[in-house]
Amino acid sequence: MHRIKDIDPMQDTLRKIAAISPIVGRVLDTATGLGYTAIEASKTAAEVVTIELDPGVQEIARLNPWSQALFHNPKIHQIMGDSYEVVQTLEDGSFSRIIHDPPTFSLAGELYSGAFYQQLFRVLKRGGCLYHYIGDPNSKASGGATKGALRRLQEAGFTRVVRKPEAYGVVAYK
Numbered sequence: 001m002h003r004i005k006d007i008d009p010m011q012d013t014l015r016k017i018a019a020i021s022p023i024v025g026r027v028l029d030t031a032t033g034l035g036y037t038a039i040e041a042s043k044t045a046a047e048v049v050t051i052e053l054d055p056g057v058q059e060i061a062r063l064n065p066w067s068q069a070l071f072h073n074p075k076i077h078q079i080m081g082d083s084y085e086v087v088q089t090l091e092d093g094s095f096s097r098i099i100h101d102p103p104t105f106s107l108a109g110e111l112y113s114g115a116f117y118q119q120l121f122r123v124l125k126r127g128g129c130l131y132h133y134i135g136d137p138n139s140k141a142s143g144g145a146t147k148g149a150l151r152r153l154q155e156a157g158f159t160r161v162v163r164k165p166e167a168y169g170v171v172a173y174k
């Protein structure tokens with residue numbers, strides 16, 4: 001999700017990326033949106049694989065001047081599809097970093113499920129880490145979603161899971 005209150009999209013993106021810096025190796029971005037996290041990650045990553053479900057969002061990105069690197073940077077590979085299904089087809093241990101910036105829990109519960117977190121754990125390299133946007137930790141809904149996500153990420157195998165309130169999310173290490 002993009003934060004809009006008291007923060008602009010660039011600052012929001014930089015905080016997400018800073019949570020798992022340095023960005024190295026292959027990066028998986030599970031929810032392309034307008035491509036801001038994918039584009040920022042591509043500045044230092046070897047490759048970014050980014051997945052978007054909604055063709056309408058991709059059309060908006062095509063028209064958005066700040067999304068153009070998505071279509072022109074050869075380090076960025078876009079996949080259209082459902083991350084829940086696409087991630088199951090990716091190789092074990094093939095990414096150094098994962099950016100998981102899904103819609104809210106109420107809109108995309110399967111992207112916060114233990115089964116999906118197990119898949120993210122599987123495709124992450126040992127020594128790699130995942131940034132997961134969840135929402136304002138001080139709000140009732142996102143505070144509850146954060147607690148559940150922390151538990152399910154640990155159950156999925158992540159050795160350490162750390163709250164990142166400044167980035168409205170958590171970071172999980174393998």
Ligand SMILES: C[S@@+](CC[C@H](N)C(=O)[O-])C[C@H]1O[C@@H](n2cnc3c(N)ncnc32)[C@H](O)[C@@H]1O
Nearest residue numbers: 001031032033034035036037053054082083101
């Ligand atoms: C919050 S936005 C991502 C923002 C992105 N990180 C950026 O910097 O622009 C979430 C995106 O996930 C997409 N989405 C929702 N469900 C999805 C799914 N199951 N698989 C892939 N993308 C999905 C939505 O269409 C939306 O574009």
